[in-house]
């Protein structure tokens with residue numbers, strides 16, 4: 001059921017590194033994005049798949065995690081993601097601003113596909129773009145816009161109701177809590 005997938009699709013920041021995604025699986029996820037909506041059907045997105053241990057290790061320090069929990073330094077050592085998919089905008093097709101929504105659509109498709117296969121991930125918008133572009137030797141026109149971390153989740157996350165409009169996520173014990181606004185609060 002789509003509802004179950006969407007609810008299970010949380011932002012995971014700790015992974016079981018003994019179970020890695022294969023290059024094939026990652027390609028399948030990217031392949032699915034081709035069926036997603038695309039502004040004026042320009043299909044301006046390009047994807048870099050990183051699944052090799054060395055490359056994943058090199059990308060990791062360029063990403064920033066859980067700014068809302070700065071003391072925790074997530075992911076904890078040994079629980080890092082085992083793959084990344086970098087979603088890029090091909091600026092030879094159009095400007096970055098034109099395709100930001102396409103990036104979100106593709107990201108959600110990939111994460112839902114990963115969850116369906118028993119994996120999970122986290123969107124990382126906070127990353128060192130210049131350094132990543134250089135590391136991946138991306139051509140001038142290809143602008144990395146969103147990084148998807150992926151792996152086998154090894155965390156308990158609970159969705160709770162936001163109280164008094166407070167949406168800050170928090171941890172108690174080992175459980176990560178994500179407050180979501182009520183339906184009645186988001187209808188205008």
Ligand SMILES: Cc1cc2nc3c(=O)[nH]c(=O)nc-3n(C[C@H](O)[C@H](O)[C@H](O)COP(=O)(O)O)c2cc1C
Nearest residue numbers: 009010011064065066067122123124125126169178
């Ligand atoms: C566009 C976007 C960028 C994000 N960037 C980061 C990020 O840089 N680092 C991070 O740890 N989480 C990032 N997140 C994950 C959010 O923090 C997460 O979606 C939010 O806390 C709600 O949790 P949930 O995804 O489990 O519902 C990002 C989410 C979105 C939609």
